[in-house]
Amino acid sequence: MxxxxxxxxxxxxxxxxxxxxxxxxxxxxxxxxxxxxxxxxxxxxxxxxxxxxxxxxxxxxxxxxxxxxxxxxxxxxxxxxxxLAAALRGTAAEASSFSVAASQTIASHLLPGWVMALRNSRQQRGAASVAVGLRTANSEEVIGLVRDGTVDLGFIEQPDVPRDLGSAIVGEDHMLVAVHPDHPWASRDGIPLDELAREALVSRERGSGTRATFESAVLREVGTVAAEPALVLATEAAVRSAVATGVAPAVVSWLTVHDDVRLHRMVTLPITPDAVSRPFTAIWRGSSRDLRQGARELVSIAAAHPGAAGH
Known part of the structure; x- marks a missing residue:
């Protein structure tokens, strides 16, 4: 279709x-x-x-x-x-460029602010401005784009980072359970991880950092594999829409749903007894010295403006 x-x-x-x-x-x-x-x-x-x-x-x-x-x-x-694309393209007069691939939560909710901070920082110092090319993909795809040299720098959201790539953790994201306001879970104080593991949830596709984080936590803490999803979707927006229409709960980043919660489209609950979190990680080929100057500065800015870590 x-x-x-x-x-x-x-x-x-x-x-x-x-x-x-x-x-x-x-x-x-x-x-x-x-x-x-x-x-x-x-x-x-x-x-x-x-x-x-x-x-x-x-x-x-x-x-x-x-x-x-x-x-x-x-x-x-x-x-x-x-x-975002207009900001990243910059102008034809910009002196240097580098390319970035980022997974969806970072690309949608954090990277625009990081790039703006980079541009402002260079302008204040009188340094040459930079043009940044952006690609959005899931975490596994970002790893592939960095590994084969398609992009200079990647940002991923999954717990496992390939050892053949340089990396730096730039922040931490806490995962929550999102449910429709009429769902039986909506009035609870939290949802145990072992109960979540048995539930058919709305999920991202394999390769997504959100799914990898949840499934790794279930395997590590519960000692089993998570139930097959009720529905698998390729974007965070589609997952949010499915939750808001009552298809099933989902494990999500707070960054992706705070507007939906504010507008009462869904309710979020903590995962108990221990929070499930994931790192936001910058990755590149070789050592940090191999990164272009602008890319190194972007990694530093990302680490100084972690975004989700405070939630």
Missing amino acids: SSPTLVDLRYFEASVRTGSISRAARELRVTQQAVSYRVRGLERILGLDLVTRSPFGITPTEAGEALLEASQEVLGAAERLDV
């Missing part, structure tokens, strides 16, 4: 938000036919009726309401990615 594009979601979101195909078309500066075609195409792709059409405009169905919220999250993330 094909997947919706950002354009599909943008046209659908504008149509539902404005309540009218014609108003959405004016806002997007396209024809009404183009908007209508995209909305109907999205319904075909998903196999859902998303809007009710009438001479007075359109109104979202129940499925359309749910998709509207998810679409706004995805479009917001895309806008943030554009801003």
Whole structure:
């Protein structure tokens, strides 16, 4: 099955938000036919009726309401990615560059601040500015990109770091259990790790640092393997959406869900009896002397601004 594009979601979101195909078309500066075609195409792709059409405009169905919220999250993330990419590209006049691959939590929630701090630091010192190229992947994929020389520097979120790579821990992230507000666990003070191990959870794919951290903790502390997931998804946004719609609980980083908790889309609980945490680690080939100057500075800034460690 094909997947919706950002354009599909943008046209659908504008149509539902404005309540009218014609108003959405004016806002997007396209024809009404183009908007209508995209909305109907999205319904075909998903196999859902998303809007009710009438001479007075359109109104979202129940499925359309749910998709509207998810679409706004995805479009917001895309806008943030554009801003980040613009900051990382810098200008053509920048004197040097290096490339970074980061796993999703770091790329979405920490790296933009680190890069901005790097740029500000170099500007204050009168040093040449740097252009930074970014790739986002899961932790195992980041390791591969660093190992084969595709990128100069990587940031990963899993407990195990390959011994053939240079590394430095730059922070620590504490994992929590996220549940829908109506889930039976929502009123509890915490969830024991052995109980979590038996539960079918919403999970990231294998290779993700979040999944590796949880499964390693279960094997180490409980002495068994975690239950097969109820649902496996490739992005943190998809995991959050599944939890918020009540599919199943998930083990997540607090960094990824604090907005959802604030908006009462989900509840988070500690893992008991001992917290489950994971390091945020910078990795590179060779020794730190082999890193470009800008990359070395970024590692130092990341260690000085750990982000999640305080939560």
